[in-house]
Amino acid sequence: MPDRNRPTALEQAQYLVDEYQHTGLLPLLELATRLFNEALAATPPGHPDRARRLTDVAIALGMLFDHSGDVAVLRAAVKAGREAVALALSTLDSSLRHCASNLGVSLRNLYLTTKDPQTLDEAVRIARLCVEFTPEHHPNRAREINSLNFLLEKQAGEVDSDESMRETEAVRAAHETVNRNPSDDVRGVEVLHVLSGSLQDRFAVTGDSQLLQDAVIYGRKAVAATATSDPSLAKRCATLAAALFSLHSQTGDLELIHEAIEADRKAVALTPSGPERPLYLHNLGSALIRLFQQRSHPDLLKEALRLARESVSLTPRTGDPNRALYLTLLGGAARLCYDSDGEVAHLDEAIQAEREAVAITSDRDPRRAMYLNNLATAYEALYGRTRRREILKQAIDYMQQAVDLTPPNHPDRAGRLANLATLLDMSHDDTKQVSAVMKAVKFARNALEHTPEDHPDYAQRASTLAGALLTAFKNAGTVTVRELAFSDTTESPLVFALRRLMGSIEMLNPDVLTEAVALARKAVSLIPAGHPNRAMYLYNLAVVLETLAEHQESAREDALGQARDAYREAADDQAAATFVRIRAYRSFALLCTDAQHADAGLAAIEDAIDLVDVLAPGSLALPDREHQVSRISGLPGEAAAAALNAGRPDRAVELLERVRGVLVADVLGLRGHDQKRLRDYDHTLADQLDRIRERLDLLDRGDVEAAAATSDSDMLQPTRDPDLRVAKERREAYAEWRRLVERVRAICGFENFLRAPRIEQLVPQAQDGPLIYVSSSTSRSDALILTGSATEPVQAVSLPSLNQKEALQHAQDFVVSCNRATNPAHDPKRRMAAQREVGETLVWVWDVVCEPVLRHLGHTGPPGEGEEWPRIWWCPVGVLAFLPLHAAGRSTDDGVLDRVVSSYVTTVRALEHARSSQPAAEDPGLLIVPDSDLPGMTAETAAIVATVPGARLLEQPTCRTVLDALPRHAMSECQHDVAGQGTGVIGFAGVHPVRRRVSAV
Secondary structure: OOOOOOOHHHHHHHHHHHHHHOOOOOOHHHHHHHHHHHHOOOOOOOOHHHHHHHHHHHHHHHHHHOOOOOOHHHHHHHHHHHHHHHHHHHHHHOOHHHHHHHHHHHHHHHHHOOOOHHHHHHHHHHHHHHHHHOOOOOOOOOHHHHHHHHHHHHHHHOOOOOOHHHHHHHHHHHHHHHHOOOOHHHHHHHHHHHHHHHHHHHHHOOOEEEEEHHHHHHHHHHOOOOOOOOHHHHHHHHHHHHHHHHOOOOOHHHHHHHHHHHHHHHHHHHHOOOOHHHHHHHHHHHHHHHHHHHHHHHHHHHHHHHHHHHHOOOOOOOOOHHHHHHHHHHHHHHHHHHHHHHOOHHHHHHHHHHHHHHOOOOOOOOHHHHHHHHHHHHHHHHHHHHHHHHHHHHHHHHHHHHHHOOOOOOHHHHHHHHEEEEEEEHHHHHEEEEEHHHHHHHHHHHHHHHOOOOOOOOOHHHHHHHHHHHHHHHHHOOOOHHHHHHHOOOOHHHHHHHEEEEEEHHOOHHHHHHHHHHHHHHHHHHOOOOOOOOHHHHHHHHHHHHHHHHHOOHHHHHHHHHHHHHHHHHHOOOOHHHHHHHHHHHHHHHOOOOOEEEEEEEHHHHHHHHHHHHHOOOOOOHHHHHHHHHHHHHHHHHHHHHHHHHHHHHHHHHHHHHHHHHHHHHOOOOOHHHHHHHHHHHHHHHHHHHHHHHHHHHHHHOOHHHHHHHOOOOOOOOOOHHHHHHHHHHHHHHHHHHHHHHHHHHOOOOOOOOOOHHHHHHHHHHHOOOOEEEEEEEOOOEEEEOOOOOOOOEEEEEEEOOOHHHHHHHHHHHHHHHHHHHHOOOOOOHHHHHHHHHHHHHHHHHHHHHHHHHHOOOOOOOOOOOOOOOOEEEEOOOOHHOOOOHOEEOOOOOOOOHOOEEEOOOHHHHHHHHHOOOOOOOOOEEEEEEOOOOOOOOHHHHHHHHHHHOOOEOOOOOOOHHHHHHHEEEEEOOOOOOOOOOEEEEEEOOOOOEEOOOOOO
């Protein structure tokens, strides 16, 4: 006789399911499933409970699928659910609604897994059945209608037929839910919550912002009507926050994102543990990043990064479908931290997270394209730091995959196409392959065609296309046979080559430039005056106009005039970033080399130098500023050229002194001469200037909140538009800077504060020998000789054979050749070849620079017997500092070393400082510093000591002993041979002449 006190298999299974839901232990669920199957087997066909037993099995299998992700298990659940519904329908069993609801869940999951349209159609039919059989006031009716809404939205996205009817049905069903249930009871509150989520899903399909506004209204009501002790409060807060976040994305209203963060924080606080916590952490982190992008406060980003790390750490590596979403938030937060602080560790973390997000996401997942886009963006940042070609190639590959996986009408497709176009344009800059920029034009055009004019990114995408067209036009004539023959293609090589060549020739059409100008103008027209990005678009327009002037003679003067106007407007825009303004001033000056505009060009260069003074000391050395540094390094040469174009060689020297002093101090992270003087006089005033520098630097790096914290003004009220706030803060900072500088200049003795030194102050330092600045720019190259004469303090020597690009190439080759010549790991032939290359560089430097300068000074040969060696001071500017001016020559008996004693200085004021701080020599004799590794050195030094009275030999010299001994001797000789033979003399700034045995260095 059976024991009636012993639980049945069905009762045991239900108990085990309850335990599984509390513990998450898989063996409990597996045993429960087996028991449910036993209970089903014990229920014969025709039994009134068979439909319920089939549904029990289907529910257990569905839970197993949730745990394992095994599609076969899910299909078994669907099969059992179908049999249960069919049986309940045939008998109109009271369990029909329960059976149908469970089958609907299984079909929904199967569709989301397989994307099978037939499965979706069946899920919609079952969802309609559930709604039909759920009474109007039943507590589950809201849930069933929400499920139907979700499936209808998916179905509307899958097929084109009858879409409007389905949308109307979905919205009507959702509002019916609210109308049939009062919001003052428990069921009504849940209905409000469900409707808020349903309307958000509908917005994702239709893009109707009114749906979001309604979702926010219903979400607020649901949260307000929920007791603080209700376990559903966290979920309802999260749903409201999602609606607020989406509506902010549409309107830009900062109050919405603040409210979303408050709701997300409440959801996180109410969920200290459990499966929902990672999702709530992710949502809060996303909202904080959005606010950071609006307000740029670093604390927001740091908190978002911490939350993203926690959400990932709480998520198992397998089995959670949201892990990739959490990883991409972590990657985005880490990359933004890298953009802000330049820490490589943050970039490494970003790439690792984005890689994993892509790796664990299947090709069928619609979010994979987003993850690929984010990974490509991280690789783009890595390329910006490393400049490694393979990194850029990976970024392009990932972005291309993202574009390929994005449906044609997807709202993110245009942005990803624009990203791909930008990467391809960068690839052309690196590889010089025209095919890359041709693809960039294609994708940029496609992106713009799919972007409405009222879209916030339209101006940027129009400017991107204009830039790609400009690059294509400039390089269309450089397609090589190799590029045509060896490009990857599945077509016939000949057909592909002809197609590529014809496309390239098409880019040579002048209409390409006309289109680029129109696009650049359109971008400018869409950016209002006072916007911080307007100057950038003006600069881009000026670049296109300048190219138009170069290639269309009929439009030359008009286009040049418009380009000057655009450059000048961009440069004078105090809402723009400092580096953008400096670049615009320089470009304007380069268009003002003729007599008519030379004075304006000189004024622009002086304005650019004024802005360099505004930069915080050391800011140019930040990792994320390396590109800007390389471009600012040419400013001294451009300053000299602008002054010479205006017929003012004296001013050229003054500006060289000023800007070189600023740049040297900045690279060293030091304050300039004027700043140190002011700090000694009034440290409070100096601190105020430093705060303005810091404020502008923070604004340029996007840290708006920190910049505002450095201001003492009460005028900085927050504005709803973050761009207008940035512009306002920049304008006020520049105004405060000018006010403080004028205040300093009103102090006696500081009249020339942050101004170029007057030539009268510099002339005395040339009394012992001329100082020779050698500078080059894209427009001209010259030597400026500070003579020490009051009547003609500066003489200009034109160097027409000195080309800036050629000088850069020679400097690079020289460094490489020197390394090869002195590397014992290389074979002797290679080292000898490198020595010959060094000699070729010395000949080139002699021909284009040194011989013309020495000839102008009258040093056409070595000094006569008994004559004193003439002394000169070289001050090479820019890349010329890497070239050995002192050792230049055509042979061992005709070069700089055979005519003069050479020294180097960075600035005249540095020489003045060295001379004023140098103690008098204690020993009038000669100090000899030998290189003991050279053959014959012992005999040679012994001969010199025997010949020169009072000579002192420094045996076994070290760096420390040499530096200690040099200031105490009137003369010193370093015997050293690098790559050649011969005898010459070379000195260094602030140190007595040093005789070196060298003709090639």
